[in-house]
Amino acid sequence: MSDQALLTASNLSVTLSGREVLHDVSLSLSARHLVALVGPNGAGKTTLLRALAGLQSSTGAIHVAGDTLASLPLRERAKRFGYLPQGHVVHWPLDVKDVVALGRYPHGATDPARLTSSDKAAVERAMQATDIVAFADRRVTELSGGERSRVALARVLAVEAPIVLADEPTASLDPRYQIDVMKNLRDVANSGVLVIVVTHDLGLAARFADTVLVMSEGRLAAQGSPQQALSDDIVANVFRISAYRAEHRNETIILPWAGV
Amino acid sequence: MVSIAPAARRRAIATLALVGLVTLLALGSLGTGPVKLSPLTVLDALFGGGSDVQQIIVREIRLPRAILALAIGAILGLSGAALQGLLRNPLASPSLFGAPQSAAFGAVLMISLGWADVRSWALPVAGITMAFLSVFVLLGIAGRNAGLLLLILAGLAISSLAGAATALVMNLSPNPFAALEIAFWLLGSLEDRSFRHVTLALPFIVAGAIILMSQRSAFRALSLGEETAQSLGVNVSRLRLLVILGVALGVGGAVAVTGTIGFIGLIAPHLMRPIIGHDPARLLIPSALTGSALLLAADIAVRLIPSTTDIKVGVLTSIIGVPFFLYLIMRERRALGGGVA
Numbered sequence: 001m002s003d004q005a006l007l008t009a010s011n012l013s014v015t016l017s018g019r020e021v022l023h024d025v026s027l028s029l030s031a032r033h034l035v036a037l038v039g040p041n042g043a044g045k046t047t048l049l050r051a052l053a054g055l056q057s058s059t060g061a062i063h064v065a066g067d068t069l070a071s072l073p074l075r076e077r078a079k080r081f082g083y084l085p086q087g088h089v090v091h092w093p094l095d096v097k098d099v100v101a102l103g104r105y106p107h108g109a110t111d112p113a114r115l116t117s118s119d120k121a122a123v124e125r126a127m128q129a130t131d132i133v134a135f136a137d138r139r140v141t142e143l144s145g146g147e148r149s150r151v152a153l154a155r156v157l158a159v160e161a162p163i164v165l166a167d168e169p170t171a172s173l174d175p176r177y178q179i180d181v182m183k184n185l186r187d188v189a190n191s192g193v194l195v196i197v198v199t200h201d202l203g204l205a206a207r208f209a210d211t212v213l214v215m216s217e218g219r220l221a222a223q224g225s226p227q228q229a230l231s232d233d234i235v236a237n238v239f240r241i242s243a244y245r246a247e248h249r250n251e252t253i254i255l256p257w258a259g260v
Numbered sequence: 261m262v263s264i265a266p267a268a269r270r271r272a273i274a275t276l277a278l279v280g281l282v283t284l285l286a287l288g289s290l291g292t293g294p295v296k297l298s299p300l301t302v303l304d305a306l307f308g309g310g311s312d313v314q315q316i317i318v319r320e321i322r323l324p325r326a327i328l329a330l331a332i333g334a335i336l337g338l339s340g341a342a343l344q345g346l347l348r349n350p351l352a353s354p355s356l357f358g359a360p361q362s363a364a365f366g367a368v369l370m371i372s373l374g375w376a377d378v379r380s381w382a383l384p385v386a387g388i389t390m391a392f393l394s395v396f397v398l399l400g401i402a403g404r405n406a407g408l409l410l411l412i413l414a415g416l417a418i419s420s421l422a423g424a425a426t427a428l429v430m431n432l433s434p435n436p437f438a439a440l441e442i443a444f445w446l447l448g449s450l451e452d453r454s455f456r457h458v459t460l461a462l463p464f465i466v467a468g469a470i471i472l473m474s475q476r477s478a479f480r481a482l483s484l485g486e487e488t489a490q491s492l493g494v495n496v497s498r499l500r501l502l503v504i505l506g507v508a509l510g511v512g513g514a515v516a517v518t519g520t521i522g523f524i525g526l527i528a529p530h531l532m533r534p535i536i537g538h539d540p541a542r543l544l545i546p547s548a549l550t551g552s553a554l555l556l557a558a559d560i561a562v563r564l565i566p567s568t569t570d571i572k573v574g575v576l577t578s579i580i581g582v583p584f585f586l587y588l589i590m591r592e593r594r595a596l597g598g599g600v601a
Binding site: 050053055074075077078079081082083085087089090091092093094098099102103105106110111112113155159 | 265268348349477480481482483484485487488490491492493494495537538539540541
């Protein structure tokens with residue numbers, strides 16, 4: 001995995017109302033990778049994600065494909081990062097296809113009724129990848145939680161950005177949708193995108209991610225392959241648990257088992 | 261041949277129908293008064309036909325009033341739709357945030373200090389400044405992602421403060437007649453307005469409208485929340501400032517020549533949502549047209565309702581608007597009861 005780093009951060013720190021929530025984080029991530037960002041509540045996962053996307057001011061340097069993030073105008077940043085926040089809020093009962101079309105906003109398509117053919121194609125691809133074509137004309141507010149989270153994911157995919165940042169995309173989904181969403185993101189990564197996923201599910205992280213970043217109290221406690229980063233020692237120190245480990249169909253299983 | 265989606269066609273038809281309605285109401289406004297004139301006579305007089313008397317009535321007495329109703333109704337409807345878009349909240353509106361009340365305080369202060377008569381530029385400037393301040397403070401207090409309850413409480417506090425400050429000015433006024441004059445002016449009216457008033461208000465209203473319209477697509481991105489909008493390339497803090505500025509210019513300019521006319525900004529977008537849909541960007545123009553229609557209709561109604569003294573149009577819009585507000589509160593009960601929206 002010696003390919004050129006797509007996203008690097010050096011000595012990233014964030015202070016929120018006097019408290020340092022992110023301390024001296026440095027990382028270097030490549031395209032075509034699914035990166036899981038794990039850590040206990042309050043470890044700074046969301047803050048790191050927001051800082052990487054430029055949504056949270058930070059000290060230190062972030063580079064995207066060689067450019068300094070701070071030097072990029074908002075529009076340009078928006079083209080490079082697809083950002084999926086927690087909660088998938090849609091404040092008005094808009095049509096599903098119009099919500100997905102907002103993913104083309106950074107590309108100048110500000111009106112879903114007037115998309116260029118390339119914007120239309122991107123929206124179509126995103127809806128197909130997330131399997132939501134069937135309810136393209138329904139209102140988001142009429143959908144179930146699982147359907148709505150797929151719409152939110154489609155909106156992010158429609159940006160067709162080289163980097164996708166997803167904050168707990170599997171939260172509050174049933175097991176089937178959790179797996180579907182992770183498979184979607186895995187496919188996206190395989191297509192050449194750097195995907196960073198915040199999750200509390202160590203099992204999903206171990207199974208789907210190439211790289212796991214473990215955060216603890218605002219610091220990067222470990223990074224590496226799932227085996228390295230989710231070793232017994234690290235899991236015990238950071239999460240204060242022991243985990244059951246197994247293999248199933250050549251995939252790793254990590255199941256949090258007991259407190260330590 | 262471009263195929264038009266049914267929803268787009270419905271929106272286009274609704275917008276055209278609104279333009280027709282506003283035109284009819286404007287003609288009605290020009291024809292209503294002590295001398296009743298038919299729409300045809302009005303049109304004739306408007307373009308230089310008919311008798312001299314008819315021409316004077318239509319072009320000099322009633323035309324400024326109709327233009328003001330049209331423009332002020334439009335900016336109020338537009339401001340309401342813009343604030344609702346900015347805050348993703350169907351209960352947002354200039355009057356619930358105390359903007360007109362604050363603007364009125366600014367104008368009243370100018371009048372009572374003797375720095376301005378009711379026809380000077382100082383009035384709109386003071387009104388706009390106070391309106392800007394009130395909305396700025398309100399959004400400052402409410403903070404990012406403010407819930408319904410917080411916004412409404414802050415709005416209540418600000419309009420109460422503006423009301424108290426206005427009352428103080430009246431309290432301290434040198435003679436009861438001045439206080440009475442201010443009190444009546446505050447009720448909100450389009451009566452006896454001249455082209456001087458139109459020149460005073462219109463530039464600010466147009467500037468406010470241009471600013472709000474220029475931000476329309478950002479409201480659409482904001483449907484997904486501030487953080488997502490920002491990740492899509494919307495500069496949210498700049499957008500907030502621009503919307504506050506647009507609303508303040510429009511509402512401040514309007515209040516300076518008419519006194520407070522409330523609730524049009526709250527009602528207009530609600531009337532349009534069932535027809536136009538919830539896309540906050542598409543709601544702007546229909547809401548502005550609906551605002552025009554509402555204010556023109558209310559201003560015709562006050563001339564038709566038989567009463568011993570003139571009913572002020574601001575009183576009428578509040579009498580209709582407040583029950584509508586109550587109805588909306590009832591509909592949003594769940595969100596309000598939860599504390600966080």
